[in-house]
Amino acid sequence: MLVEKKHYKLQGFTTSNGQFIPEVEVGWESWGKLNAQRDNAILVTHYFSGASHAAGRYQEDDLLAGYWDSIIGPGKPLDTDKYFIISSDTLVNQEPFNPRVITTGPATINPATGKPWGLDFPVVTIRDFVEVQRSLLLSLGIEALYAVIGPSMGSLQALEWSIAYPEAVKRMISVIGMGEADAWSCLGLQQWAEPILNDPLWCEGNYYNGASPVAGVQQTLMQISLAAMSPTIINRTFKKHYPLEEAPAKAIRQNFRMVDYFKAQSLAQTKYADANHLLYLIRANQLFIAGQGKTLTEGLQKIQAKCLFLPATNDLLLRPALAKKIHQALLSLGKRSFYAEIEGDWGHLDGLNSITSQAETLSQFINQD
Missing domain, CATH: 3.40.50.1820 (Alpha/Beta hydrolase fold, catalytic domain)
Known part of the structure; x- marks a missing residue:
């Protein structure tokens, strides 16, 4: 159609x-x-x-x-x-x-x-x-x-x-x-909001004439994506330990492949997303x-x-x-x-x-x- x-x-x-x-x-x-x-x-x-x-x-x-x-x-x-x-x-x-x-x-x-x-x-x-x-x-x-x-x-x-x-x-x-x-759901939703609220570029919501809080939005979107998936599908898709990945074992700045994947996917989503809109959506769900x-x-x-x-x-x-x-x-x-x-x-x-x-x-x- x-x-x-x-x-x-x-x-x-x-x-x-x-x-x-x-x-x-x-x-x-x-x-x-x-x-x-x-x-x-x-x-x-x-x-x-x-x-x-x-x-x-x-x-x-x-x-x-x-x-x-x-x-x-x-x-x-x-x-x-x-x-x-x-x-x-x-x-x-x-x-x-x-x-x-x-x-x-x-x-x-x-x-x-x-x-x-x-x-x-x-x-x-x-x-x-x-x-x-x-x-x-x-x-x-x-x-x-x-x-x-x-x-x-x-x-x-x-x-x-x-x-x-x-x-x-x-x-x-x-x-x-x-x-x-309920209280559990409300607190869980708040965890989605926190990365935006703690991004210094959020500027109390006044960022439209400057740099957007992309890092905070990216982290929020990562949390949402992870929460929507089951351990079964995550573990089937990403095998963390065997064999051990060399990069994160040698340098703390290096991520696991699955982390890089989720970060890349979430970063792509930030193109159209807005930090304040996410906060308002979260609040609408918390108030329900x-x-x-x-x-x-x-x-x-x-x-x-x-x-x-x-x-x-x-x-x-x-x-x-x-x-x-x-x-x-x-x-x-x-x-x-x-x-x-x-x-x-x-x-x-x-x-x-x-x-x-x-x-x-x-x-x-x-x-x-």
């Missing part, structure tokens, strides 16, 4: 904490056709380092398709012959300098000053991501969703959708997700509790949608127990909830790389009442 990036502009947006953003812009992509009743829309909400490019290619010769191309398309679980699949870039997207990402955040020009917002940009939440998506959908005449589905940070948005607009969501699918950022209320149960009580939870068995970042907690809570509240695990060796990344192992589960859940 070929797909194009489209542009949506929202004039005047008030965040969940009451702060005002004069203008919000996000990019979006879609697959399939919206029917005359406008009731066949499935929203795909993307993960932390992702964007709206969930399927297809921009050009025929693109090397890689969108991250969920294996389940989006004709005859696939998210069947584009039946459904209108849509996805949008989030607020404070990780890559504001990517020409194929359209987002609003700290790197955006503040119309009041003519300079980048920097840390004057309001703190935003997962609920704010949902509200911008809601505005986009309403602009297309879509008032209700046949389903909403997302992996990782996208699962947070999907769950929030089912609570913020319970009567507008028929099905909710959480892939490698959680219902709230489904429903934005005082307790998780308070939020879950509002759900009317049929729910499916698909954690990855070997995920160490968002452990299956986090998804199982929500599933069991919904059952205790008398809600309709289903649970299955994605098997694989990738860890958290099984939610992207091994999703087809649950293709039949997805198809049945989406197509049956």
